[in-house]
Amino acid sequence: MRRILLAVLASALLLAGPAQAADAPPGASSCTGCHATTKIAGSVIPRIAGRKAADIMTFMREYRSGTWPSSVMGRIAKGFDGQQTDAIAAWFAAQPE
Amino acid sequence: MSTRRHFLKLTAAAGLAPAIASAQGAGRVVVIGGGYGGATATRTLKALEPKLDVTLVEPSPVYTSCPFSNSVLANLREISQQEFRYDGLKRAGVTVAATSATAVDAATKTVTLADGNRLSYDRLVMSPGIDFNWGALLGYDEAAAQKMPHAWKAGAQTMLLRSQLQAMEDGGLVVMSAPANPFRCPPGPYERASLIAYWLKIWKPKSKLLLLDAKDAFSKQRLFQNAWAELYPGLIEWVPLSKGGKVISVDPATLTFTTEFASHKAAVGNVIPPQRAGAIAGQAGVADRTGWCPVEPVAFESTLRPSIHVLGDAAIMGGMPKSAFAANAQAKVCAAAIVALLAGRKPQDPILINTCYSLVAADYGISIAGVYRPAKGQLTEIPGAGGVSPLEAVGGLRGQEALYAASWFRTITAETFG
Incomplete structure (x- = not known):
């Protein structure tokens, strides 16, 4: 009985996964072209999946203001307002590290 | 027997049975072209909705990447480092039809293949890349x-x-x-x-x-x-x-x-x-007089033929350039939109990013970036964002961007091909 319940819960989780992914906020899916969702050997670009939302928001705020030097991130961060950035940060924070 | 009955009862109670039933009818998507746009679209579709029936139509067993191929010319890389296969797509549950598409019929929603088979689709994704306008330059043909x-x-x-x-x-x-x-x-x-x-x-x-x-x-x-x-x-x-x-x-x-x-x-x-969209786009009726394919800016559905989405270099994407990064970004947005459309939901208005690095020397990189959203019927660059690397590099920026370029290539090819 317990095993059955576990199996059911597992399949429920599997079904929930894709729905969550489909609900990625606008802009989030572009980030993974550089910020990998899997471990990439030798990449110098940090992964952001599973990072604290507050940390991602801090990075993005400082990039947007130009306070922190960057290559492309300063230019990209300026394309998103605070609310859009918060949604993307929360979504990445909820992804597996 | 009793175990099975228990299971059925439990799944019904959890509301899973209807979900499974409806997911099995989630739909059929055919993708033409196994480059950055097409391959990304297939894998994203399967990740978002595993019950979708997704078929890639691509005659070549190996994709050879244009990004970083200039480094092959300069002997900085080998061509084998540019080559990617479709095993990662197959592992993700994508059916690979190793043949070319010879005709698309938008009215009956079917794709005819060179091997004689025919595929029906609910949604078709075309990411055929470019073909050359042979003869547009006097004296320049395939020979x-x-x-x-x-x-x-x-x-x-x-x-x-x-x-x-x-x-x-x-x-x-x-x-x-x-x-x-x-x-x-x-x-x-x-x-x-x-x-x-x-x-x-x-x-x-x-x-x-x-x-x-x-x-x-x-x-x-x-x-x-x-x-x-x-x-x-x-x-x-x-x-x-x-x-x-x-x-x-x-x-x-x-x-x-x-x-x-x-x-x-x-x-x-x-x-x-001189170039135009891959030849199959013209046959399908999704290319206009310019030779390229006009699309709406949310799901990248053709404005000329319904239920056909066009991605990447072949499409007219407003302000977004014809790059591998753009094709990959468009494919992810398109896949999410198709999943929504097949479930009877309205796709959300997207935001897309393009980033493109160029190498000027082995350890000297420069970049351009842009952020885009739908406005007045096309993807439009968000003002105040984007732009190129600074003209005056400080803090080792050129070397840093060369490293980022190499990391980007590893990341995007892993995401695209698995």
Whole structure:
């Protein structure tokens, strides 16, 4: 009985996964072209999946203001307002590290 | 028996049975073209909705990446490092039809394949890349490309151009021609000129490169020109349209480029010809008179044929350039939109990013970035964002961007092909 319940819960989780992914906020899916969702050997670009939302928001705020030097991130961060950035940060924070 | 009954009861109680039933009817999506756009679309569709029936139509078992193929010309990489197979798609549950699409019928929603089979779809994704407008440049046809390679589809053409460069005598003139807009990879010709110059400077220091251009301005222009002056003084001569740079004809027998003002005989000639969407787009009725494919800016559905989505270089994406990063980003947005549409939901308005690195030397990178959203029926660059690397590099930025370029390539190819 317990095993059955576990199996059911597992399949429920599997079904929930894709729905969550489909609900990625606008802009989030572009980030993974550089910020990998899997471990990439030798990449110098940090992964952001599973990072604290507050940390991602801090990075993005400082990039947007130009306070922190960057290559492309300063230019990209300026394309998103605070609310859009918060949604993307929360979504990445909820992804597996 | 009783266990099974329990299971059925439990799944019903959890509301799972209807979900499974409806997911099995989630739909059939056919994707034509296994490049950055098409391959990403298939894997994203399966990740978002595993019950979807997703088929990739792609005749070649190996995809050879154009991004970083200029480094192959400069002997900085091997062509094998550019090659990707479709095993990662198959592992993700994608059916791969290793044949080409010969016809698309939008009315009956079917794709006819070269092997005689026919595929029905609920949604079709076309990511056919480019074909060349053979004959648009007098004297340049498929046979001429064996003498004056385009190397604008990577693979055998890349290796042909590299072997010609290697066989050239020191002091030989390399001539390149770049087309008018739009074309695949706007900074590509200038990265190529840079990396050939990088290689010439080491191995053929008496040689020069002449770049004949059908336009007066190009992507990352000041960054490229500053770098040429700094790294390769006197080696690269760029001739813009207004100075007679437009090539009118070529002669493959004598490797001659003829402009309105002069003829240039090359030791090695590289013609980047005028382009259009891959031929199947014209057959399907999704390409317009320009040769490219107009789409709406949310799900990238063709404005000419319903239920057909067009991605990547083949599509007219408003302000978004024809790059691998863009095709990959568009594919992810398109896949999410198709999942929504098949479930009867309205796709959300997307935001897309493009980032494109160019190498000027092995350890010298420059970049352009942009952020785009739908406005007035097309993808429009968000003002105040985006732009190119600063003209004055501080803190090792050029080296850093060369490292980011290499990391980007590893990441995007892993996401695209698995």
